[in-house]
Amino acid sequence: MPDYFEEETKKKKVEISEIERAKMSLMNPELIRSKIQERTIDESAKPIIELMLKEGIETVWDRFEIQQPPCRYCSAGLSCSRCAMGPCRIIPPVRMRGVCGADADLIVSRNLLDTIATGAAAHSDHGRDIVETLYKTSIGESDGYVITDQKKMNRLAEEYGIPIKDRNEKEVAKDLSIAMLEEFGSIKGTLTMAGRAPDQTREIWKSAGIVPRGIDREIVDAMHRVQMGVGASYSNMILQGARAALGDGWGGSMMGTEISDVLFGTPRINQSTVNLAVLKPDQVNISLHGHNPILSEMVVRVIEDPEIKSMVEKVGAKGINLVGLCCTGNELLMRKGVPMAGNHFNQELVIATGALEAMVIDYQCIFPSLPRTASCFHTKVISTSEKSKVPGAIHMEIHPENAYSMAKEIVKVAVENYPNRVPETVNIPANPMAVTAGFSVEAIKDALGGTWKPLIDLIVAGKIKGAAGIVGCNNPKIQHDYGHVNLTKELIKRDILCVQTGCAAVASGKAGLMKPEAADLAGPGLGPVCKSLGIPPVLHMGSCVDNARILVLVAELARALGVGIHQLPVAGAAPEWYSQKAVSIGTYFVASGVYTVLGVMPKIAGSENTIQLLTEGLQGVTHARFAVEPDPFKAADLISNHIGAQRSALGI
Structure with missing residues (x-):
């Protein structure tokens, strides 16, 4: 045992020596420029990355490089550490089965099911938090929350069979929130909002045995199956993944989106x-960073508090500037027009501008290393969720019961930190990019005059060939924003309307594709349509949980046409995905009938049968499938060919 640790120490010394040599070589200006170019296409990010390279401040790209080369067995999904008999790896032809007897197909599919379940849990638990906030607001136990869109709440209540006549808003809110919370562990065997899908789509689910019975029910079922000695069929594992993902998309995520609208307002353009x-x-x-709007919406209110305004004056600042990061930022941009500082890979860079007083985080997609980055500057990192405590951050826990008062204390910390800013370290890039946002399903329909007929007519006429939902994250395996931006540009050139959420939407926004002038980059059909409506050819539909809005949109279009979702000229794409949530999202799109192209290969290469099922076999089950193509130009070919085939099948 001592020999092992001695050997590991030697290895570590070698690693550190190599890292130091790499840093010294980066003092070469030509090498620095090359490094920056490899990392991102975001022009506002480049000067900050240069600063961090020169100062030796670690970023996500540095940590990615240190991890290379990855274990090829882990990358292929062929490693398993589910029980104490392992860990096991399938290494053909020497090791063909794990200790328990699991072969490559089972190990890969079991890992995939675990990933889907984790992603579904993350998004659906977010939805639960939002619904619980509505419940506590309805019984008078929340601090500062109000029902902002009563009309939408009443529509949802009617959908759930809850009476609204002669009842006040809090009575309706209480019954609605209870009805939704009951569906997490439902015994009725169905999800109410899954009824929004057209009959043809729901019949496909029924035939495949993947109708979600409840939200938590399917996640727990999945986790039961990945326990050693339970699931043994790779195809059965993947079908349960589809059912768990559908429970997320048409359940937990959709609830999170709809009730956020009820509490904070339905987005408008x-x-x-x-x-x-x-x-x-x-x-x-x-900066407000993470995914849950419960805190961020309250911070927007708090900055208008007279006590806060007085504090700002005393420290010599001209005001408070709220900026968003990742999906908390997308929520604020959609509803309040709060500016966005960037997406997933901008989170360390915004600190390195030297101008950020506080980064307030909730949960999901938050680098645990942020306090390390902040230690090089004056920025305070403030964690707020009991689920996401981050060593080195100031923890100021927020719940619906203390939301306003805690938000006020958090803002005070930021204001009091303003005098600690070091002027000579401030490096704010020039020229923010204009962006048009707020395209909820309701806002899109209103812009079309309250009916889907104008959009359908444009699709039938061929002025709009179809639509693509481009979603997902950033991944250091792909140059930052390169996949999102180039796929989007290619598709709009081919008259394919793009709807986007999450980090993909932010990437397109930074690239200038979400302003009306971007219609000049669109094709001869789509461009004039966008100009006549005064909208961009790329529509920002919200945070990654708001992929539920895309489901609602395609469901309504399918119903209007009298077809299943699988028959529409639409496709999905996740060019730079990285997270388990993205796997759940992609799975519920495919399970709903949407052909989906991934830019990063999932960890399934070790099982030919799993690959075949996901990229071909599912076509016979859900009438949709996955494809993997890292080149955004080739991915555009796949999507436009698919949309062309769908149009032909519809006779248009």
Whole structure:
């Protein structure tokens, strides 16, 4: 045992020596420029990355490089550590089965099911948090929350069979929130909002045995199957993954989106700005980062508090500038027009501008290393969720019962930190990019005059060939934003309307594709249509949980046409995905009938049968399938060919 540790110490010394040599070589200006170019296409990010390279401040790209080369067995999904008999690896032809007897197909599919279940749990638990906030608001136990869109709440209540006549809003809110919470562990065997899918789509689910019975029910069922000695059929594992994902998309995520609208307002089309240049040199800058709007919406209210305004004056700042990151930022951009500082890979860079007083985080997609980055600057990292405690951050836990008062204390920390800013370290890039956001399903329909007929007519006429939902994250395996931006540009050139959420939407926003002038980049059909409506050819539909909006949109279009979702000229894409949530999202799109192209290969290469099922076999089950294509130009070919085939099948 001592020999082992001695050997590991030697290896570590070698690693550190190599890292130091690499840093010294980066003092070469030519090498620095090359490194920056490899990492991102985001122009506002480049000067900050240069600074961090020169100062030796670690970023996600540095950590990715240190991890290379990856274990090829782990990358292929052929490793298993599910029980104490392992860990096991399938290494043909020497090791063909794990200790328990699991072969490559089972190990890969079991790992995939675990990934889907984790992603479904993350998004659906987010939805639960939102619904619980509505419940506590309805019984008078929340601090500062109000029902903002009563009309939408009443529509949802009617969908759930809850009476609204002669009842006040809190009575309706209480019954609605209870009805939704009951569906997490439902015994009725169905999800109410899954009824929004057209009959043809729901019949496919029934035939395949993947109708979601409840939200938590399917996640727990999945986790039961991945226990050693339970699931042994790779195809059965993957079908349960589809059922768990459907419970997320048509259940937990959809609830999160709909009840966020009820509490904070249904998004309407608005104008704002995006990229690192949204920071202000003479204001208290606070970034709101993560995925849950419960805190961020309250911070928006708090900055108008007279006590806070007085504090701002005393420290010599001209105001408070709120900026968003990742999906918490997308929620604020959609509803309030709050500027976006960036997406997933901008989170360390916004700190390195030297102008950020506080980064307030909730949960999901948050680098645990942020306090390390912040230690190089004056920025305070403030964690707020009991689920996401981050060593080195100031923990100020927020719940519906203390939301306003805690938000106020958090903002005070940021304001009091403003005098600690070091002026000579401030490096804010110039020129924020204009962005048009707020395209909820309701906002799109209103822009079309309250009916889907104008959009359907444009599709039938061929002016719009179809639509693509481009979603997902950033991944260091692909140059930052390259996949999102180039796929989007290619598709709009081919008259394919793009709807986007999450980090993909932010990437397109930073690239100028979400302003009306971007219609000039669209094809001869789509471009004039966008100009006549005064909208961009790429529509920002919200955060990654708001992929539920895309499901609602395609379901309504399918119903209007009298077809299943699988028959529509639509496709999905996740060019730079990285997270378990993205796997759940992709799975519920395919399970709903949407052909989906991934830019990063999932960890399934070790099982030919699993690959065949996902890329071919599912076509016979859900009438949709996955494809993998890292080149965005080739991915555009796949999507446009699919949309062309769908149009032909519809006779248009």
